[in-house]
Amino acid sequence: MTTNVVDPAHDILRYDYTPLQPFFAPQRVAVIGATEKPESVGRTLLWNLISSPFGGTVFPVNPKRSSVLGIKAHADILSIPEPVDLAIIAIPAPRVLSAVQQCIQAGVKGAIIISAGFKEIGDAGQYLEQEILQTARRGHLRIIGPNCLGLMCPPYGLNATFASRTALPGNVGFLSQSGALCTSILDWSLRENVGFSAFVSIGSMLDISWGDLIYHLGDDPHTHSIVIYMESIGDARSFLSAAREVALSKPIIVIKGGRTQEAAKAAASHTGALMGSDDVLDAAFRRCGVLRVNTIDELFNMAEVLAKQPRPQGNRLTIVTNAGGPGVLATDSLVRGGGHLTPLAPETHQALDNCLPAEWSHHNPIDILGDATPERYAQALQIAAQDPGSDGLLVILTPQSMTDPKQSAQTLIQTAQGITNKPLLASWMGGEDVAAGEALLNQAGLFTLPYPDTAAQVFNLMSQYSYRLRSLYETPVIEDPENLDRQCIEQILGDATVCDRTLLSEWESKQFLQSYSIPTVPSHLAQTPEQAVAFAEQIGYPVVLKLHSHTITHKTDVGGVHLNLPNAAAVQRAFASIQQNMQPYGEHAFLGVTVQPMLDRDGYELILGSSPDSQFGPVILFGLGGQLVEVFQDQALGLPPLNSTLARRLMEQTKIYQALQGVRGHQSVDLAQLEQILVKFSHLIVEYPQIKEIDINPLLVSERQIVALDARIILYPQVEKQPIRTAIRPYPSQYVHQWTMRNSWPVTIRPIRPEDEPLIAQFHQNLSEESVYFRYFHLIKLQTRVAHDRLTRICFVDYDCEIALVAEYIDSQNQAPQILGVARLSRLHGTQTAEFGMLVQDPYQGQGLGTELLASLIEVGKAEGLAAIKADILLENRAMQHLCEKLGFQLSRQIDGVEAVYSTLQAPIQVI
Incomplete structure (x- = not known):
């Protein structure tokens, strides 16, 4: 029988069993390829397992030996008398398929x-x-x-690797595609006393991918943060779905090799020429709330600080600070990384004047002077923390003759207990002189760094992470635009x-946009020239x-292209010139x-365009356009679909x-209208996947107008394979x-x-306590039910x-x-x-709405290719x-309720 728990964020019932449990908590492990050959992979694997205190049984598999390292060996996995949870295969590649077939027969x-x-061999x-x-x-x-x-x-004490050492227990989940990097990180972690909740070498991701492991670690109570070394993303949609779900509760930090590889080339569009695969990956990380870093130090610094401090x-x-120089260095690092110094509010300035010596800096950084006592640190920090414009705090201490690093650390710890709404970082500079104080800060859960410029960069990364999370779950609606x-x-x-052509003319492309x-x-x-003159006279x-x-x-x-033609004669000359210029390109040009x-x-x-990426499908490009678009390269990438945020x-x-907001006497352009144009543009490329590339260049914007002056659309050839699906699934309007x-x-x-959040808040206000209890198995206060988070x-939702x-x-x-009812x-x-849950407002129960919602969920389950739909019912x-019996569910009595299961196996599977 499965045990059900309630996810506090969704209030959705979830099972305590996960598909990857056999890997992380096995009771019986078979080593196929176990051997006693010195320094071999098979021997190291077996030794690491039997030396690990995971509490399970290990079965060597070797058809040529009766025992390995003193343990009875088996000819194959089918000969093992007990059911095996996990098989570790370390034999030559040509024999692996047979071993996999035997694992399946044995129920592994x-x-x-x-x-x-x-x-990797071809x-x-x-x-x-x-x-x-x-x-x-x-x-x-x-x-x-x-x-x-x-x-x-x-x-759990499990070491199912051939590494020479075992990782320390901790709360960081580490995933890597590189086995060599795994061993380097392992050595580093032991030296730095960093522990792990999981340490996984994922290899070439034949089956289990980033998404699978992120979901698992997201549910793992031992894991507080997830760090990844990535070489390729694999299944992009799986990664993005998992990351978007988990990142809001557990930080995901990625370091990826290959940043400097040459950008992808494109034949026909400015957009394609400006898109590099690494830039697209950055856009994907931003969309799903993943933080990308550049160094291994940053990787683990961010894992630690995001687990210890509020965002x-x-x-x-x-x-x-008690010294001006370190404050200046921290400021330089902060500004270079995109951060800003807090402008001190007048009340903050006055409060600091009242408690600090007259010689204090009178601005941020707040230099409290070299003779600062622990009490002065505490007073300055308390005042700075209350400033409404401050998003974070950095305390710097340099050892001076009158400084007490240990006592200052103790005072800082006490003061920090009252600061819960913003991060507090500390930089105790000076090596052995400040080691005791630094140790106290670390033991108290405060994040310390030896250098203030590094601390400022960590703060910048934290603010970038928060910025991404604020729009994490904003999957937009795909609706028909008005007058489409x-x-x-x-x-x-x-x-x-x-x-049988792939290039739409400018005129056709503009008709597309106007739609x-x-x-x-x-x-x-x-x-003809005469028609051109007639239209010119009509236009003016x-x-x-x-x-x-x-x-x-x-x-x-x-x-x-001929611009600024003032009269009919100029129009006729321009027509003739364009016709003449086209002769080298053939009669159909x-x-x-x-x-x-x-x-x-x-x-x-500006330029607004879209071009396909081999992993993420269509990608949107926005930025400075015109004829020199490739020269200035001021563009940003995003994944469709978009909403206004x-x-x-x-x-x-x-x-x-910055210029679009108004600069040097110019008024701001209509940013709201520009947002809507981007949203409509994303609708277009999602709804018509036969579009391969599209450019609007230039998109002229001013305080008076926004208009596309030129446009180009390129279609996929009819013989080309199906276009790549979007990385973010759009609104399922079907x-x-x-x-x-x-x-x-x-x-x-x-x-x-x-956009339904206000309606859902109103919906929850009209529910009886009985309805809430039946849905969530416990009562939830109204204030909690309608909380924004x-x-x-x-x-x-994803x-x-x-x-x-x-x-x-x-x-x-x-x-x-x-909203009268909700079914999930x-x-x-x-x-x-999939599990289902349903709620109908009390005044509208008995109107057939519950039956219709559940029947609709069944049809959705069939269309999505599910094998079964289930729920636990009080x-x-x-x-x-x-209701479940009426719609064909099979009910079975459990100790603490009733389980309802509906099989949808007879339905055709739709790939989504």
Whole structure:
């Protein structure tokens, strides 16, 4: 029987068993390839296991020996008389497939393949890997590796590696693709006394990936933070889903090799030319709340400080020091890293004047002078902590003749107990002179660093991490934009398909944008000089003529653009010139021109584009545009889909954003409109995956207007494989439908969205205590039910992991929407099973709404390819038991309730 617990963030029932439990808490372990050969992998593995105090039984497997290291050996895993939880395979690659098949026959649930000789050796090894993977999946065997060091679980005393030493127990989960780096980190950790909750060499990720391990460590009570050495991301959507769920409760810090590799080249678009694969990875990390660092020191510094200290709300640091020089160094490091010194509020300044000597610095850094006593430190820190503009504190101590580092540390510890809403860092400089005080600070849970500039950089990384988390769960809604002309879009795409072309003309591209309410400059197609003049007269001079072509990509480069034409004669000459310039490119290169008004270019030229990444699918680029876009390279990348918050964050990453807010007498551009254009643009590229690349360059923005002057869309060739899916799953609008309650109220059943938070708060205010108890198995105070942090986790879901349906009714008289019921389907990590939970407001129970919501969840489960849907129900909740029976669930009596299970195996599987 499974034991159920309640996740305090979601109030969703979860099982205490996870699919990776056989790896981290096995009771019986088989070593396939165990040997007594000195310094061999098989001998080291066996020795490490039998030397570990994990409390389980170890079975050597070697068909040529009756015993290994004095332990009875078995010819194969099928000969072992007891069921095996974990098999560790350390034999030549050609024999691994047979060993995996035997593991499946023996009922083994987890295997670590230490062996090398797979895809790293070429096609033959790649083929063997795929055979092993297909066999393992048919047999429900999970695999770590191949080509890995193994794993350790220090809290349980497990060492299933061939490393020469064992990691110390602690609260950091460490994951690495490099076995060699694992051993280096292990040596470093023992020297620095750093402990681990898990120490995993993941190898080439044949089966178990980053996402699987992040989910596991997210549920592990021993793990407080997760650090990763990454060489490749593998399944991008799995990683992002897991990271987005776990990062809000446990920091995830990544160091990745290969930052300096040459950026990917693209043939046709500015966007593609500006996108490097490492830049895309940075964008993905920002989107899922992962913090990327550059050095191993930063990796573990951040793991420790984020586990010890609260996250800052901003990037303003207050520095308290007894020496000016270290304060200056810390300031330089802070500003270089994007942080700011806290401007001291007048009340803070006055309070410091009242308690400090007249010679104090009178600004931040707060220099309390070299003769500072512990009491002076305490007074200055207490005042600085109360400043409303401060997001964090750094206390620096340098050993001077009148300084008592130990007593100052004790005083700091006492003062820190009253500072709970912002991080406090300490830099006790001076080696042996301050060692005793530094040790006291570390023992009290305060984070110390030997150098103040390093401390300032750590604060910058903390503020970056907080900045990312604030938008972590904002998966936007994908809705049809107002006045979307889908018929026009389908006509354009159909024409391109019939002609078997991939390049849309500028005119077609602008029609596409206009269909999404993205403003473009009016354009008229002219195939003769006379038509061009007629359109110019209609528009009014001056005008612009641009080449209309289905084959030429960059018009300016081939003389295909003429600006500021003042009269009919100039239009005729420009038409003839463009036609003449196209002759070297073939008879089909020139299809006429477009005639456009010559707009006042007072403002800023931006670029907005999208290009595919091989791992993350379409990626959005925003930044400074124009003809010199590749020269200035002031752009930022983001993953679609976007909402207004994510769009603003994307803009904030560029230097041009400061100018867009207004500078040197210029008014701010309409940033809200610009946000909406980015959001609509992200809708476009998600809804039409046949678009391979798209550029709007330039997008002219000023305080008076925002308009796309030029646009280019490139489609995937018809013979090319299916486009890469988006890394972030968009809003699943396919699950929206209308339904009528028994009282004739029309309701909309739809997936939940972030914007529903106010409605969900109102929904919880109208629930009875009985309904709350039946849903969550315990009472929850109203104040807790409507707390922002809790509602964030309820409304901001990852649709790859959860689908929550709401029943929305809009009152016809006042048009006020309200949510009458909520039903949630949550996939259990690493399985094809999901749990459901449901709540209907008390006044609307008995109207058939619960039946419709649960029936809708069943259909969602089938569409998502689930094997089963289940829930635990309280014995006294007879109504829910009856509803489940009516819809085909099988009920079974448990000690503490009833388990309801619905099998969806008969449904076709849909890959999402």
